[in-house]
Amino acid sequence: MSHAPDSPHSSLPRTPAADLWRHTLSQIPSVFGRLVYLHSLRDPNTGHYRHHGLEAIFGQTEANRAMQQSHELVFAEWLEFHLDQQKADLEIYVAGLEPERKTVVEAWSRLEPYRSLPPDSARSVERELFLADLETLLSLMRNELGVASPDPDA
Numbered sequence: 520m521s522h523a524p525d526s527p528h529s530s531l532p533r534t535p536a537a538d539l540w541r542h543t544l545s546q547i548p549s550v551f552g553r554l555v556y557l558h559s560l561r562d563p564n565t566g567h568y569r570h571h572g573l574e575a576i577f578g579q580t581e582a583n584r585a586m587q588q589s590h591e592l593v594f595a596e597w598l599e600f601h602l603d604q605q606k607a608d609l610e611i612y613v614a615g616l617e618p619e620r621k622t623v624v625e626a627w628s629r630l631e632p633y634r635s636l637p638p639d640s641a642r643s644v645e646r647e648l649f650l651a652d653l654e655t656l657l658s659l660m661r662n663e664l665g666v667a668s669p670d671p672d673a
Contacts, residue, residue: 535577535585539570544589549611550597557590558636566639590638598648606656613660621664628657628669 547553560568567579568586577585600608613623627633633653637646661668 535573535581536589538576539573539585539589542572544593548615549608550593550600551605551608551612552615553593554590554597554636555612557586557593557638560586561590561639563635587638587640591640594636594638594641594645594649598645598652602652602655605652606659609656609660620660621666624657624660624664624666628661628666 543556544553547556557568560570562569568583568590570582570586573582573585576582597605597608613620616623618626634650637649641649658668660666
């Protein structure tokens with residue numbers, strides 16, 4: 520069954536991935552923010568993605584597939600950025616958070632919440648690159664903000 524676009528101005532077909540992009544992902548101003556959001560939809564106990572609205576319209580299987588594919592695409596987009604692009608994008612994300620930048624950088628340096636952001640399908644080399652880039656960016660941000668390294672030997 521095919522779905523009509525939401526409006527005559529819409530160029531995306533009515534698919535779970537298009538709906539996810541149109542109604543949610545396009546509203547998130549940074550690629551890193553989209554990565555965080557998609558990660559938040561993944562159930563850590565099952566690895567399946569959950570989004571009530573998409574599931575209600577398209578069913579759990581199609582919605583899960585769309586979220587998984589979107590997670591993979593956003594992750595690949597982040598990895599394709601040069602380090603300066605990643606830093607600018609990460610700055611946009613952090614600027615939109617409630618705590619001040621220094622608090623975020625301190626917490627991330629200590630807790631490393633970014634370690635679980637890659638999609639399950641990411642290859643180990645992609646995960647290693649992602650983590651190396653994030654740790655480099657955090658180091659730069661710590662230096663800019665005067666945040667001490669969490670590692671006393673660093």
